[in-house]
Amino acid sequence: MRQIAIYGKGGIGKSTISSNLSAALHEMGHTVMQVGCDPKRDSTRILAEGKFIPAVLEEHREQLRIGKDEYAINLKNIVFKSPGGIYLVEAGGPEPGIGCAGRGVLTALQILKDLKAFSTYNIDVAIYDVLGDVVCGGFSMPIREGFAEEIYLICSGGFMSIYAANNIARAVQRLAKRGDAGLAGIICNSNGDEAFEHAFIPAFAKRLGTPFVQFVPRSPVIQACELGGRPVVEYAPDSQEAEIFRNLAKAIIENDSRVIPTPINDLAELETMYRQCLVKDKK
Amino acid sequence: MGQEPIKEMAGSSTSSSEACTDPYLRCAFNGAALTALGISHSALLAHSPQGCEYLVNNAFASQECDYMETMTLCTKLCVDEIVHGGEDILARTIREVKDLPISALFVLSACGPEIVGDDIVGVCEALQPEVKFRLVPIESAGFRGSQYDGIDIAMDTILKKLVKDDVEKIPGSVCLVAPHANANPTWPADLAWVKQVLFRMGIKVVATLTHRTPIAEIENIASAETSLLLSHDAGQKAADYLSATFGIEQVCKGIPLPIGMTNTQRWLTALGDRFDILKTAEEIVAEGERMVMATCRRKWPMARFMYRTPAAIVADATVGIPLVRFVTEEMEMTPELVALYTSHRSVWELLEGELKSLGLNPKVVYGTDVYKTRKSLQEVRPRVVFGSTIERHASEGLPVAYVVEVVRMMRQFRMINREYFGYTGILNLLECVQNEWVMGWRSKERRYEAKW
Numbered sequence: 198m199r200q201i202a203i204y205g206k207g208g209i210g211k212s213t214i215s216s217n218l219s220a221a222l223h224e225m226g227h228t229v230m231q232v233g234c235d236p237k238r239d240s241t242r243i244l245a246e247g248k249f250i251p252a253v254l255e256e257h258r259e260q261l262r263i264g265k266d267e268y269a270i271n272l273k274n275i276v277f278k279s280p281g282g283i284y285l286v287e288a289g290g291p292e293p294g295i296g297c298a299g300r301g302v303l304t305a306l307q308i309l310k311d312l313k314a315f316s317t318y319n320i321d322v323a324i325y326d327v328l329g330d331v332v333c334g335g336f337s338m339p340i341r342e343g344f345a346e347e348i349y350l351i352c353s354g355g356f357m358s359i360y361a362a363n364n365i366a367r368a369v370q371r372l373a374k375r376g377d378a379g380l381a382g383i384i385c386n387s388n389g390d391e392a393f394e395h396a397f398i399p400a401f402a403k404r405l406g407t408p409f410v411q412f413v414p415r416s417p418v419i420q421a422c423e424l425g426g427r428p429v430v431e432y433a434p435d436s437q438e439a440e441i442f443r444n445l446a447k448a449i450i451e452n453d454s455r456v457i458p459t460p461i462n463d464l465a466e467l468e469t470m471y472r473q474c475l476v477k478d479k480k
Numbered sequence: 481m482g483q484e485p486i487k488e489m490a491g492s493s494t495s496s497s498e499a500c501t502d503p504y505l506r507c508a509f510n511g512a513a514l515t516a517l518g519i520s521h522s523a524l525l526a527h528s529p530q531g532c533e534y535l536v537n538n539a540f541a542s543q544e545c546d547y548m549e550t551m552t553l554c555t556k557l558c559v560d561e562i563v564h565g566g567e568d569i570l571a572r573t574i575r576e577v578k579d580l581p582i583s584a585l586f587v588l589s590a591c592g593p594e595i596v597g598d599d600i601v602g603v604c605e606a607l608q609p610e611v612k613f614r615l616v617p618i619e620s621a622g623f624r625g626s627q628y629d630g631i632d633i634a635m636d637t638i639l640k641k642l643v644k645d646d647v648e649k650i651p652g653s654v655c656l657v658a659p660h661a662n663a664n665p666t667w668p669a670d671l672a673w674v675k676q677v678l679f680r681m682g683i684k685v686v687a688t689l690t691h692r693t694p695i696a697e698i699e700n701i702a703s704a705e706t707s708l709l710l711s712h713d714a715g716q717k718a719a720d721y722l723s724a725t726f727g728i729e730q731v732c733k734g735i736p737l738p739i740g741m742t743n744t745q746r747w748l749t750a751l752g753d754r755f756d757i758l759k760t761a762e763e764i765v766a767e768g769e770r771m772v773m774a775t776c777r778r779k780w781p782m783a784r785f786m787y788r789t790p791a792a793i794v795a796d797a798t799v800g801i802p803l804v805r806f807v808t809e810e811m812e813m814t815p816e817l818v819a820l821y822t823s824h825r826s827v828w829e830l831l832e833g834e835l836k837s838l839g840l841n842p843k844v845v846y847g848t849d850v851y852k853t854r855k856s857l858q859e860v861r862p863r864v865v866f867g868s869t870i871e872r873h874a875s876e877g878l879p880v881a882y883v884v885e886v887v888r889m890m891r892q893f894r895m896i897n898r899e900y901f902g903y904t905g906i907l908n909l910l911e912c913v914q915n916e917w918v919m920g921w922r923s924k925e926r927r928y929e930a931k932w
Contacts, residue, residue, distance in 0.1 A: 258564055266560070295565030297596045304563050 198315055201381070201449065202325040202345030206361035209351050210386040213423060214413065214445075215326040216243040219283050220428030221439075221446035227321040229283050230276075232309070234302045234339060236290020240326040244279040247426025251275070252289020253305035267304075272312050281431055284318050302328070303338040310344075322450075340372045347381040347455060349410065352398065353388040356471055359401060363467055366405050366460035379455025382410035384445065389415045397474040404470070405458045411445040414438075502850040504796075504821045504870070504888075506535060507622030509590050511630020511714070513539035514660040515638070516586035516618060518690025519698065523551040523582050527570050527600055528590030530556045532622070536588075542660060543691065544668060553577065557592055566593050567603050574607050574615070583695040584614040584642075586634075594621035614695070616641050628822065631659040631714040635689055638698060639721055647703040652755055653684040655704035655728060658691060661714035663796040663821075663868075663887035669897035673905065674710060681751065681760050689718060702726040706754065710737065712797035712830060713822045736834060737798060738901045739909070740806030741769060768903030775907055781914045786882075792817035792860060794853050794867035795887045797827040799900060801834060803866055803886070806909060808838050816842045817860040823847030850874055882916045 203215045212233070219231040233240025238252045253275045260269045277285045288305035290298040306325075309315070315323060325345050339345040348369055352362040366380060373379050383402040385394050391414065402409035413419075422432040430439045461467045509528070513536045516524050526533050533554040540552060555561070555569050570593075574585070589600045604615040618637045620630050635657075658671050671691055678685055686704040687697035707728045709719045722728040731754045738744035745765045752761025791813040793803050800820045807813050818835075820827060823846035831844065843860055845852050854874040857865070864882045865871045872883040886900070886909060899905045 254563065257560075261560055261564065262568075291564045291596075295567060295597045295599075297562050300559070300596075301563040304559065 198320055199322045199450075200325070200344060200346040201322065202327055202339060202348045203351060204327050204348060204362075204365045205351030205386075206355075206358040207328070209353060209358050209361075210413075211326050211351050212240045213243065213419065214351055214384060214386055215240060215324050217419075217422075217428045217430065217442040218446055218449070219244060219322075219324050220281060220430045221442040222322050222324075222450070223281060223283050224430050224443070225446055225450070227450075228319050229322045229324065230315065230318065230320045231283060231285055231324045231326065232306070233285075233287040233326050234306070235288070235326065235328040236298045236301065237328075238287035238289045241277075241279070241285040241287055243423055243426060243428055244281065244283050244285055245277065245426070246280060250277045250285055250287055252287040253308055254289035254291065254301050257304070257308065258291075267308050267311070270308060270312065272314055272317060275308070276314055276318065281428070284320065286314070298328070299338060303342060306339060306342070306344045337368050337372055340369065340378045343377065346377050346379075347449075347452075348378060349381055349449070350383045350407075351386050352383060352401075353386055354390045354394040354397060355388055356468075358388075359397075359471060360464075360467065362401075363405075363460050366458040367462070370458050370460055373455075373457045377455075380405065380407045380458040381449075381452055381455055382408045384411050384413065385409070386413045387415045391415075393475065396477065397471065400474065401470070405460060406456050407458055408452065408454055410448050410452065411441070413441055413445070503626070504849065505626040505628065506538070507627065508624040508630030508633060509588060509620050509622040510535040510539055511627030511632075511661075512588050512618050512620030512634035513630075514542060514627065515631050515634035515690050516588065516616075517543045517545050517550060517552075518660065518688075518693055519584060519586070519638070520692050520694055521549055521582055522584040522586060522613075522695065523553060523577065523580060525570075525573060525577075525585055525587045526552065526554040526590065527566060527587055527593050527598065528554060528557060529592060530554055532590040535622075539660075551577075551580065551582070557590075562592055562596055565596055566598050570598065570600065570603050571607060574603070574611065578611040580613065582613050584616055585611070587615060587617045588620050588634075589618070591621045591623050594619065594623075614642070626821075628661055628714040631661055632717045635659065635715065635718040636721065638690070639701070639718060642695065642698045643701045643726075644699045645702050645726065647700055649705055650684055650686060650703045651705060652682065653686045653704045653706070654678060654731070655686050655701050655707045655722065656688040656710060657707050657715040657719050657722075658688050658710040659713075659715040659718075660691070661711040661796065662798045664799055664900045665888055666894055666897035666899075669899035670901040670905070671710065672897070673899045673902045674708070677748065677751075677764060677902070680764065681755065681757050683751075683755055683757075689715070702728070704728050706731045708732060708751075710798075712737065712801055712827055713824075716824075716826060734830065734833075736802040736805065736830065739799065739802035739905060740810055741772070741906065742805055742809055743802045744768065744902055744906075772903050772906050776910070781910050782917060786864060786913075786917070787812045789813045789864050790816045790860070790862045791864040791866065792819070792857060792862040792871075794819040794848065794865060794871050796820065797822040797824075797830070799887055801827070801831050804831070804834050804840070805838060806906070807866060808840065810906065810910070811913065813864060815840055816862055817845070817856050818842050819845040819848040819853050819856055821848060882913075882920055884912050884916045886912050 203211045205211045219229045223229045256274050288302045290301045350362040352358040369380050385398040399409040416438050418436050418438045422429045526536050536552050555573050557566050600617040604617040608615050618634050620633050687701045707719045707722050707730050709715050719730045732750045736743045738747040748761040752758040797820050857875050866884045868888045898908045
């Protein structure tokens, strides 16, 4: 089973990319499970026709409330199948303002593992859509505990998304040494400044020592699909955008690169690199 | 001697990877438990994993609580409470004990619940109408600092939560700020000696913070005219709060605690001065000194042959600072190392003053840990160490002939508490030195090591 984790700055489009990637992989014939690892539990909405599915930690909390524990949880209550045939799970999180969401994500993943969710549904590819940034040690646990083996970073041409991607690469560098996890590549989800992104993101990927996998343009088709609560390969199968996600799925399946990244530790160096590219682009 | 002193403030020491920084002190959670368990007819609820409850049990033993009067409870947090928060289990536990015949339930939070954001104050406020006793939440996560910090946190909460301000002042009264920060393993005897002296002087003790203290006494603290702090390590914040909020004047401030002849005489005189009972104070001093000298004359402590022996003192500030004068004047040794667990500015100033007045120039280490102690012992190479069993191990391989275990002795059981304060305290300390000296003669191995 391939275990792919998608990390990136909050709001950069991880859920959009993950859902469309899941759909494209499913179209290729793979049995896919998408696991949303964000307490907001909105990762799988596009695949679930715009609906929120019940989260693992909600079910867990409910069982605790009636004096039971995680062993009382049934897979049927936490794994859902999308109309398109993709298995969907949302880790969820504790109630706002209390508890540890990072530890919660790990607990949810552990419950899936204990209940043998992947073998029960014969999953080929598991995609983990992980909360915006590695805000604390808890969110690096999917990597540390071996759930996320291939890590893809999503970024755009915006500096803060580059900064977040670099930070996540630092976490991967720290954690990859102890297991099989590694950085598998960078995906650009364009914010519109395509010329700059085409110039900078591949250079940034090279600096991290990882492949630049795919460029996803800013497109009204993708936005329309999101609003329609369906993935692009289903909603607009003949579109150029659908082809992009098919290419992304193919590239990921064929990509066996997993590296320990070489992130930029000095923020000034990252800024300089970014500015130099920005100046060249303006010229 | 004769060298420039090497002063090391806490945090300024080496961070070399070879440095083992085993602490002498437990965490803030333990300090808070030590303080809360000093209030009688109460219970303590540790909102913590069950391992942390060990610290409560330890505090229970140190405070000599009576299990017929004081109960300890624990929410026994596990990973589920880390993920979802432990407020539910805390509320459930409080409800389960809502009919306990106690005056207060102290709810102490450990590290885990504070990291995940459990609001113990909110839970206690919400449940207060449902229970018959006072709910006192103390946010005392271990990571907040050492046990001294925990003592200060607990005292601050207890004072702010329980003390009533609509009481009349009682002339000639005192509130004892006696935090359990005393490294004398049988410290309640120190407190008993102080109470006995105050009784003889006619000074009324309004409350003790905290040792077997009824909650009514705590509520009535504002009626005290003065406060008397019995620790150099913790409790100053409480004394300052009492002074600022209720106008309670702190007496004997800046004077080393009454361990040894001079310190005791100075401390009693200051007390006599403040309460205008100098004559009584002088009588106590005269009687005490006569008793010590008569006893020594009859008992013949041979340890006096340690004249001018280089000595080290490794202790908390409460015992350690007064010991400097005791070791110099009573034992006639030469302190060449003073290593204190504490590193407060007030401790620094007090010790500096003592060393200056004694004309001493030893190596001084503040905020010491076992590694720093070992290094300092290697450097100074004293013949005698006043410390604990830890220093007995830390001085292995060094030419330390005697380790006088005066603080935090482990594996030593004592039914009767023995004070270090006052005149009997002097004899108790002399006894410790004498026994260590005798053991040196009785042990073949140690006699050889001591090159007798």
